[in-house]
Amino acid sequence: MMKVSFAAFYLIYAETLNWIVPDFHLDVCDFLEDYGTLGLLMMPRGHGKSTILDIYNAWKLFCNPEHLILHQGATDPDAYKVSRGTEQVLERHPLSNLFGIKKARGETQKWWVSGCTDVRHGSIHARGILSNVTGSRANEIQNDDVEVPSNIGTPEAREKLRYRLGEQSFILIPGGQRLFVGTPHTHDSLYTDIKKLGAKCLVLKMYEKEKRFESVSEAIVDFDPVYVFSGIGSQAKLLKEGINYKWIKQGNVYKIIFTESHYLIDVYGEALWPERFTPQVMEERRRECRTINEWDSQYQLHAKPIGDVRLDPDKMIPYDCEPVLRRANGRYIMLLGERQIVGITMRWDPSSGKLKSDISSVALVLHDDFGNKYWHRSVALTGEVVTHDPQGNIIGGQVWQLCDLIEEFNVPGITIETNGIGNFAPASLKGALKARRIRCGVNEVHNSGNKNKRILEAVEGPLMSGLLWVHTSVIDTPEEGENSSRQYKNMRMFNPAISDQADDDLDSLAGAITDSPERVGKIHRTNEVNERPNWRTDGGVAEATLDFND
Template sequence: MIKVSFAAFFLIYAEAMNWDVPDFHLDVCDFLEDYGPLGLLMMPRGHGKSTILDIYNAWKLYCSNEHLILHQAATDKDAAKASRGTEQVVEKHPLCQLFGVHKARGELQKWWISGSSDVRHGSIHARGVLSNVTGARANEIQNDDVEMPSNIGTPEAREKLRYRLSEQTHILIPGGQKLFVGTPHTHDSLYTQIQKLGARCMILRMFEKEKRFENVTECLSDFDPVYIFSGISNTARLLKRDQDYFVHKLGAAFKIMFKETHYLIDLYSESLWPERFTDTEMDKRRKECRTLNEWDSQYQMHAKPVGDVRLDPDKMIPYECEPFLRRANGKYIMMLGDRQIVGLTMRWDPSSGKLKSDISSVALVLHDDFGVKYWHRSVALTGEVVTHDAHGNITGGQVWQLCDLIEQFNVPSLTIETNGIGNFAPAALKGALKARRIRCGVKEQHNTGNKNKRILEALEGPLMSGLLWVHTSVIDTPEEGENSSRQYKNMRMFNPAITEQPDDDLDSLAGAVTDSPERIGKIHRQNEANESPNWRTNGGEVEAALDFD
């Protein structure tokens, strides 16, 4: 048998099938031939990923009839497609026909190549990632598009997927390889975690260079755009050069001027496969993508959910100054930079006594007289709710930590959500305040309505209006193994359709935002009303004498 490289094996099959092979397919072949113990291949939709993987599997079996491949996809049905595709390549490839390499026995889910001596584990074993493969063994495990909306839609589903993937560690024969192939479908993408594990990566995007602008009539770019899209979904349009826009070179930059204002503009360089993805095809796909996230994740490999993000944390405006007290006109005022703070609200959402809640969350929000809300602190209290010394005096616990915050920011009153914990937390906090000699009002709130609806009503409006600011302390505390803070991650992943999800920080923030009345801002009080002319007729003035005698 003649041993050949995978690139040569691929080209021989492509010639037999009369295919035109783009250059990047050969780059993928070189990557797959030597990706090491852990590899990650990400390619845009429609660029031949599955076809290349079928040919790769056939090549591995051609090179060694003792090689065992466990191919896992999102479902059994999806995995079966790869099994069927590999079987077809083995049947049709000229080298396999020449040297008698063929399927010897087995069914679609598990089959053996000719010459295989293993009687238990198939040369190809194709199963869904959530199926039971505990007794399997493999030299190579492939995870092909295992991250899909159907299995990452809830925290429980994401945890189940990661548990199933962890089982592969015990299935893989020592010295074996593990390959992940796919496109991201969420901010908390599995493929981001694989990169952090040190995988050898090959990430191909439809467009190598990209820039995005909002509400523009002109913009600057560091590359000469080949494609410019306006809008997304049914408003999407591929703009035409020298017709919808004009490009002028300014030194090393390019100035793009549009004939009209566009609410969203995407600039891109040449595409990865221009012969296949023509202007007409890309225009059609742009229109068929329901959201920007879907386009960005499936074609540009950005870790984003396919659907819309209802609470986008990137819309919050960051700041880093601290409030301070100043005495003016015989009274104290609180300032945050050059803004006067006219309200301060704090909401504590204890976790004790609640099912499926692990964060005792506190949110501190400042309010100025322009109607801006400043998310100044988001703290997860830890430990027991309250601790006592031998004499029964309160000396610690979550209420003690809360007293530190109250004292630091001169909080006049706070609200405690009593769902689950009853009256225990308010009583414990009042005891701690008395022990610390701190004057602060304690309100109790029992919520009975839909929590997701309450969060959306409180936060979505300020977010969209630019009235929700966030302190850097909330941003700059990423969780272990994550790129962003717990609060940011929870906002991005928030799904109003899901009942149980990590939302304690959002619930406490929503309460703190709505605990203060809305203000229209002093700027409005300085404007005179524009009085319209009174165009209505009247009866004039009439004098009448009244006689009550």
């Protein structure tokens, strides 16, 4: 069989159909021809990904009729589109006509080209990712947009998708290839996992250079600002230079000055395919995106869910100082930096006794008199709830770890959720506190209401109001193989519509926040309105010296 590069095969077909080929399509051709054993191709919507894949499959079969391709899409109908597209390319391509490489037999789901001697496995076998392909064999497995909202909406769905992908290792003929093509739809994207496996990657974003600003009237970027968008959804607008803004080059940076303040500004460089995706087209597409996450994932290829993040962890304010006890005027006060702490709450949500929980989560929250909440610690207790020595004395376990936290931060009281564990955990903790000679109140609570509603009511208000702070110890403890901490990941993935999800850390945080009463802080005591004359006598005025020594 005549050997020809994929780029040449593609250009011949494009010339036959009078296409104008953008330069990046040739980059994609070079990538597909030599992506090795594991490849990841990511392109924005509408940039010809499926068309190139149709031609690529036809080229592979043209070069080697014995090549077996298993093409998997999100559903069977999605996979069938590429099957029919590949068949059409073989029918119309001058080289396949010249050498007689055509579909010989079979249907859309599985068919063979002329020259294929395999009688069991099709040249093209097209199935959905959740369909049964046990017993199939292939030299190349393609996963085309297998990550979609319908199969990643719940933890179970994401696990099922990864299980199906794992089965492909038994289908692939030794020495074969696996190709992933698509756009991300979630923070926990499978494409992130593919990158970590060492895949050869080609990621082509709509705009390679980007910068985002919030609530600004001026902005500075280090690239030529070609596109400037304001807002998202129906309120989105492509701002016009000279009307909505002007820019000044200062050395190697560009200062953009807006005629009015905007709550959301995205500044981009040149587009990947400006001839097709004109400014007017992109303004319309931005208006069609319901959320900024949808825009980021489908056009800028960032691993984000296409819907709103109800509890966005990026809205928490990080800090890195520890509380300090000071003695003043004969009494102790607790300071966190320059803020006086007026309350400290701890909530323990044990995992023992629960059917669907694997984290025994503890949350420690500090409260100041301005209404701020400081998520100071989030700890997953490990091991047995309590361990004893041969004489029956408590010497370890989760309750012992909890005593360490209580002692370190001088916690006056702790609340324990007793759902599924009865009185076992509180009684064990009381025993450990007695053994350690630590004075701390133990309160038991049984929650029977909707957990998601409880989390939202407690966390969403302080988070959106800028009152929720987070210690760096909660941020800087990423899980193995993850880019962010378990707590951050759970917040981003939290979906109020799902009852079974990883939310133990959020549940303990919600409890710790609501365990402390809301206080009328200093911010509300600056003015006395309609103050009445105080006609009662007092004891006079006394001066006292404050002693801040430990």
